[in-house]
Structures are given as structure tokens and as C-alpha cells.
Amino acid sequence: MVEVKAAVVREKGGRFLIEQLQLDEPRHNELLIKIVATGVRHTDMVVRDQNYPVPLPMVLGHEGAGIVEKVGEDVTAFEVGDHVVLSYGSCGLCRNCEQGRPSYCVEFYDRNFKGDRLDGSHCHHTHAGEKVGGSFFSQSSFSSYALVTERNAVKIRKDVPLDIMGPLGCGIQTGAGAVINVLKPEPASSMVIFGAGAVGLAAALAAMAIGVTNIIMVDVNESRLAFAKELGVTHVINSRETDPVKAVKNLTGEGSDYSLECTGRPQVLRQAVDVLRVPGLCGLLGAAPMGAEATLDVNTLLFGRTVRGIIEGDSVPTVFIPQLIELWRAGRFPFDKLIEFFTLDDINEALEASESGRVFKPIVRL
Incomplete structure (x- = not known):
């Protein structure tokens, strides 16, 4: 088990609570990511307020960016130390995925909103053994570490500031x-x-x-x-x-x-x-x-x-996210002007700043 510090929503419309949890070690097809920062997105608030019926308690967060800490034995596209942006989950096998339209994957809901792995197992637990929902957008990145798949991790160049890159994965x-x-x-x-x-x-x-x-x-x-x-x-x-x-x-x-x-x-x-x-x-x-x-x-x-x-x-993240990074490096896509940073302990303030319109894109630094 990996000891993590995570923000947990336990009740409809409730505040995010900072808790110490245990996260599974990566399985054969998973990567363990040390989260550097993660963007706050409207969808996190929609789930908190239960406008989408995602089971609680839950670790949310789905615009993570971080560094590969461990890789499962069947992972071939990544190695320890790679810098990654985390995007949404997709199966890679259905007709839509094969046609280059993974955002319309037939398993999109289960891989992004179900609250656990596809086999029904939970990767987050309290020290008392309580199951806590996770695998949100195949990442749950309001946490110091996240488990992801090869398909929703996007390797990026190491010479760009990793702490601003997470929002490229979704919003x-x-x-x-x-x-x-x-x-x-x-x-x-x-x-x-x-x-x-x-x-x-x-x-x-x-x-x-x-x-x-x-x-x-x-x-x-x-x-x-x-x-x-x-x-x-x-x-x-x-x-x-x-x-x-x-x-x-x-x-x-x-x-x-x-x-x-x-x-x-x-x-x-x-x-x-x-x-x-x-x-x-x-x-x-x-x-x-x-x-x-x-x-x-x-x-x-x-x-x-x-x-x-x-x-x-309509993005293929492994193709589109690097393109956006290059547009940003060329000075043609200054999305960093939208960003303000918060700590994980101040995540509720970040959410309130977003909802009030005071901040366009809050990013929580881990």
C-alpha cells in the first residue's frame, strides 16, 4: 500500500476533507504517479453536488500532472521519471476508440465516473479498512499519488513547467x-x-x-x-x-x-x-x-x-496535448494567464474561487 494525502468528499454538497488514505500498489497494467499539481474543474463540483450520481465518499480530481513513480509489469510506453499529464479514461478497443474518437468510448462512464476499477475493486482505503471511491477519470488526482492506465497518461517534454500542465488534460x-x-x-x-x-x-x-x-x-x-x-x-x-x-x-x-x-x-x-x-x-x-x-x-x-x-x-490526448504545449511554447496559446495556485489544504477555497468567478482556473499544488 502507498500512503497518500487526499481530498475526500463524503456527503452531497459537502466540503472536501483532507485525509490520510492507503492506495493500492500498481497492478500489472497500471502506473503510480506522484502528483505535482491538479486543476480544479466544474465537473468536480458537479459530482460533489451529486448532479451526476457518482457514489460517495470519493477522491475526485481529474486534471492531474505528475511524475511516473512505478510502472506495472505490462506497461511498455512509460518508465520511472517520465513527466505526464493525466486525461480521461477510454478502452482503446471499441469502434469509437479504434476510429480515433476515444472521448466517445462505449465504456466512458465506467472508466471515468463509476468510482472504482472496471472489475469493481477500490484502490483507495482508510486505515480502518473503509473503501473510498476513486479511479475518477481513471486518476483521482486530488491526492499526493494516483493510479492510472497507459491510455490516460500522456508523456510530455520535461522542459516545461509541470505544475501548470494538468488542465490540458480536460478543461x-x-x-x-x-x-x-x-x-x-x-x-x-x-x-x-x-x-x-x-x-x-x-x-x-x-x-x-x-x-x-x-x-x-x-x-x-x-x-x-x-x-x-x-x-x-x-x-x-x-x-x-x-x-x-x-x-x-x-x-x-x-x-x-x-x-x-x-x-x-x-x-x-x-x-x-x-x-x-x-x-x-x-x-x-x-x-x-x-x-x-x-x-x-x-x-x-x-x-x-x-x-x-x-x-x-474530440481530442486524442496523446496527440492533442503535445500540440497545445507547442502552441503555448510559441506564445500563441497563453492558457497560463488563467491560472492561480492553491495548496491541497486550501482546496475548498480553490473551489469557492472558481464558483464565484474570482479565479478562472485554480490549480492545486501537491
């Missing part, structure tokens, strides 16, 4: 991938992004990186909109004060070519579709509570408009 990858891998906007096109959080801002940075000239950011938080403007978006709209559909059409004439919904609010999805010109494309990224429904005008879709759900930016 930053999601926003940037939605633009680069899915929407693929033309430089002269227009794009409206609903939600100026880390995902929405990552999308904006990616759009700038590939030369999109007309980027409109919609939010209700003036300070976030001001920051988006500083980053380089061309227009900002406070939807608390202005009808975003009318505002976008005033700015673009006939509507936007592309839109992204990053808030998880059904009424905002309606706006994200209604701002589109014919035949625009809306990407849906926001995580809504289970069972949430949205209402759309059928005739709006009839004229060629498309709504496209996007998980993890």
Missing part, C-alpha cells in the same frame, strides 16, 4: 479542441462563445491561435468579460444587460458562423442556436444536470443549422 483541452478539432472555423468567420470560464476562454485562445478575426464572448460577469477583452476577443456582451441574440445580429449582420455553449444552462443553449446564421454550427460543451432538457425552434434547425455535442474537445 483546456475541451475548449481548445472544440474549436481546433470540431468547429474548424475559417479565419474570416465569426464565433460566439457563451461562458467566459476556463473552457470558454480556452476556446477563445484557440480561435485566436488559428487566426479567427471575429470572436464574441457572452457572460454575465463584467470582470470576466473585461479579462476576455484583454486576452484579445473582439467583442463582449453582458447577457444580463443585453439580449445576446439581438446584439450578435447587430454585430454580424445575419448572425454568427459558429457558436459554443459552455455554461450548461438550457436557456443559454437556445441563445447559442438562435445567434447562428444559415447554416451555422453550435457546439455544446456545458455540463448540465442529468435530465436537463432544452427547447429549440424546429424551423431554426430546418435551415441547415447544426447542434453538435462535444466531449473532451
Whole structure:
């Protein structure tokens, strides 16, 4: 057993408790990662609040970055000392995985939200023998050590600061991938992004990186909109004060070519579709509570408009994360401007800072 310090959620909506746990030694196909830092993500809060029915108690965290400490006997792609970013779990064998679409793996839920290994075993325990849920996104990285698989660990170069790289494994990858891998906007096109959080801002940075000239950011938080403007978006709209559909059409004439919904609010999805010109494309990224429904005008879709759900930016992490790192090194994707650091002991403060909008991307240093 490996002694770990971890943040544990024990009840719906409860605070994260810092506990000493025991973590299994790596099995033949697993890696033990010493976590250096991990990003705080909206999905961690969604599970804490039980909007997704993940069993508690649980060690969350799914934007980890760290150093390979041990490898199982069947692991061939990594060795001790490698620097890695941790992303989501996938099987690698289903049709979607084989077609290069692992974020739509048929085992996605079980490998990322089930709370234990696929065989039902738990890798976290208290010293009294209580089972504690883990394997969250095949990592549970709100902990000093994590067990992962070869498929959700991404080897990265050692000359970049490891403590800022974790968010590339989920939130930053999601926003940037939605633009680069899915929407693929033309430089002269227009794009409206609903939600100026880390995902929405990552999308904006990616759009700038590939030369999109007309980027409109919609939010209700003036300070976030001001920051988006500083980053380089061309227009900002406070939807608390202005009808975003009318505002976008005033700015673009006939509507936007592309839109992204990053808030998880059904009424905002309606706006994200209604701002589109014919035949625009809306990407849906926001995580809504289970069972949430949205209402759309059928005739709006009839004229060629498309709504496209996007998980993890349609990314193959081993390919896309190194690409994002190179864009960052070239100064074209400054996602580090979104980051503020916290300690593991201050994880609840990090969560509150994210929920309040004070911090775009909190990172917990281990």
C-alpha cells in the first residue's frame, strides 16, 4: 500500500476533507504517479453536488500532472521519471476508440465516473479498512499519488513547467479542441462563445491561435468579460444587460458562423442556436444536470443549422496535448494567464474561487 494525502468528499454538497488514505500498489497494467499539481474543474463540483450520481465518499480530481513513480509489469510506453499529464479514461478497443474518437468510448462512464476499477475493486482505503471511491477519470488526482492506465497518461517534454500542465488534460483541452478539432472555423468567420470560464476562454485562445478575426464572448460577469477583452476577443456582451441574440445580429449582420455553449444552462443553449446564421454550427460543451432538457425552434434547425455535442474537445490526448504545449511554447496559446495556485489544504477555497468567478482556473499544488 502507498500512503497518500487526499481530498475526500463524503456527503452531497459537502466540503472536501483532507485525509490520510492507503492506495493500492500498481497492478500489472497500471502506473503510480506522484502528483505535482491538479486543476480544479466544474465537473468536480458537479459530482460533489451529486448532479451526476457518482457514489460517495470519493477522491475526485481529474486534471492531474505528475511524475511516473512505478510502472506495472505490462506497461511498455512509460518508465520511472517520465513527466505526464493525466486525461480521461477510454478502452482503446471499441469502434469509437479504434476510429480515433476515444472521448466517445462505449465504456466512458465506467472508466471515468463509476468510482472504482472496471472489475469493481477500490484502490483507495482508510486505515480502518473503509473503501473510498476513486479511479475518477481513471486518476483521482486530488491526492499526493494516483493510479492510472497507459491510455490516460500522456508523456510530455520535461522542459516545461509541470505544475501548470494538468488542465490540458480536460478543461483546456475541451475548449481548445472544440474549436481546433470540431468547429474548424475559417479565419474570416465569426464565433460566439457563451461562458467566459476556463473552457470558454480556452476556446477563445484557440480561435485566436488559428487566426479567427471575429470572436464574441457572452457572460454575465463584467470582470470576466473585461479579462476576455484583454486576452484579445473582439467583442463582449453582458447577457444580463443585453439580449445576446439581438446584439450578435447587430454585430454580424445575419448572425454568427459558429457558436459554443459552455455554461450548461438550457436557456443559454437556445441563445447559442438562435445567434447562428444559415447554416451555422453550435457546439455544446456545458455540463448540465442529468435530465436537463432544452427547447429549440424546429424551423431554426430546418435551415441547415447544426447542434453538435462535444466531449473532451474530440481530442486524442496523446496527440492533442503535445500540440497545445507547442502552441503555448510559441506564445500563441497563453492558457497560463488563467491560472492561480492553491495548496491541497486550501482546496475548498480553490473551489469557492472558481464558483464565484474570482479565479478562472485554480490549480492545486501537491
